Amino acid sequence: MTSRTDNLADLAADAYVYGYPLVFDVSMISAFMHKGFGSLPPTPFNRFGHSTKLATPDAHFVSVNNDTVYSIAQVDLSGGPVVLHVPDTAGVYYVLQFVDVWSNNFAYLGQRATGTEAGDWLVVPPGWAGAAPDGVRGVIDAPTAVISIVGRNACDGPQDMPRVRALQQQLTLTPLNQETHGTGLPKPEPDVSEKLRFFEQLRVWMAAYPPAGPDQEHQERFQPLGLLEEGPSPYVNADPTLVKALTEGAVSGKARVEAASKPPADDEHPPGAWEMNPHLFDYNLDHFGIGTINSPQWRIADRRASYLVRAAAARAALWGNHGYEAVYAHTFTDADGKQLNGSRSYSLRFEQPPPVESFWSVTMYSTPDYYLVDNPAGRYSLGDRTPGLVYAEDGSLTVVIQRERPDDLDGAANWLPAPEGDFRPMIRLYTPGQSVLDGTYQLPRIVARG
Known part of the structure; x- marks a missing residue:
């Protein structure tokens, strides 16, 4: 009984x-406002906090990327709408992702969604029925009174930071009505x-x-x-x-x-195969604003099943993008099905570059926290924008994954440092091609060396 x-x-x-x-999302909002994340400083509501560098291991945020520079704002709309100004990035990739407190991605601005020219956008709270001011490019309807705007500007390394910093200073939020104030969390x-x-x-x-x-x-x-x-x-x-x-x-x-949050333990999952789910963030079934794609392909059919998918996505990749903006792939094991560990050396060979419209990268994370891995070289990821990579004559690229710096020059150039213990690398494909989205493209598996 x-x-x-x-x-x-x-x-x-x-x-x-x-x-x-x-609970996790609101907790992260509170942590951001009071403690910040790594180089992102503590920032109050309705202001952007900007990274002054690419993410490093001191950014204790799950699966943080090392390809773009973050500009994040926690927005309290309980006091009324805000006007968001976006600068012109002159064709360079950026995305502003709008996330409600249930972790639903409900709007996007950026290269893929709206282009890279400058403009103003009105962000309004649930149930708002006012008139938008003249000159705004569009209205973004927020499903909840508090939301996160997660901005990512592509950055090609420290030498590119002055350009990014100039753009960050032009990214602003202004209350539509200066006399009203939000209620906070x-x-x-x-x-x-x-x-x-x-x-x-x-x-x-x-x-x-x-x-x-x-x-x-x-x-x-x-x-x-x-x-x-x-x-x-x-x-x-x-x-x-x-x-x-x-x-x-x-x-x-x-x-x-x-x-x-872990790969399925069944015979149908080949050893070392990357978990690449373009539909991990398809649990938003109700709110489709600017830049989103409202079609059955990008919605989970079973609402109850979507709750577990949503929880797993928050656990492993909070504030990640829909697959049509970026696809994330990770693996815990090598081609023999053994847990990846810094006691061994590995290679990851790309016969040809992954099919993307923007760019791709592979980033190293520790387990079980999924934080960036500290290393003497200060290299936390590499990809098609990494200077000095050595390609073979046939155009292939072999990434060397191990704890110690390789002795040979080619290996050192293509080295992705690993931690002492277990790890989980992640590949990101920005604006992925159709072959990625339909599953016909397969990422190469990581192979143990020696």
Whole structure:
């Protein structure tokens, strides 16, 4: 016989999976505002924080890229719309990605989506019905009152930073109505115990930032967990039965998210094959603004299944782009199916360059945190824009992956440093070609040397 506690624990696990992206996303927004990320300084609402260099290992953010320079703004629209000014990048790749607090990508500006010329855009809160001022290129409707704008400017290395810095200074947010002010992030009850903290955060932030209608209907299932209660927290002096169910559910839900973030353990997955899912961010089913593609190809058909995909994407690649903007591929194993580890040396041979319209790269990350790997060479990624790479006469490129610098000059030129322990490299394909999106292009596997 199934007990009430078992039923509540199963429901709590579902709630954990469903709410993980919201809790993680808002937590990262708060961390950005108070601590910053690496070279991105702490930045208040409605201002851009700019990196002054390409990301390094001190940027403790999951799967941060080392190809572009970040400009990130956390935007509070509870006080009204803001005008976003975007400078002219003179044809050079950039993207501004708009993400709501449920981690849905709901709009894009940039080379692919809107071109690279200068312009003003009006960003408005949910339910806004005012008139846009003259001169704006378009209106961006935000699904939630707080959103993130994640900007990435292509940067070809330190020597390219002056150009990028000049562009960053022209990227601005201006309130449409100077007399109104936002309300900021609502604060969970501080007296809730640490083991129930996740569910308190979910309760408070779920009420503050309602999702789309179909998701709100799904949330009704969580009433027995206290997640829909308003006012004082139900978790300060919670019933022991509920505490037990929530605690067990959090453990189970976290395990589901972690498992979904790893490659499938089945015979159909070839050893060492890259996990390349152009549809990892297709869980946005309701909000399609400027620069997005609203078609069945880019929507997960099963809404309930989308919740686990969304959680896994947040866990491993928060604020990643849709596949039509950029595709991310990662692997944990070599061609023999063995875990990649810095105690061995590997090669990654590209017979021909990956099919992209913009550029590609391969970046090294540690596990289990997916942070950039510190190394004496200060090289965290390489790709088709890396100066000095050595190509073979047939046009192929062999990347050498190992902990120590190779002795031969060609190997040193093509060296991607690895950590001492396990690692997970990631390949990024910016504005990928159709063969990437339809799966006909296959990335080469990493081969152990010697």
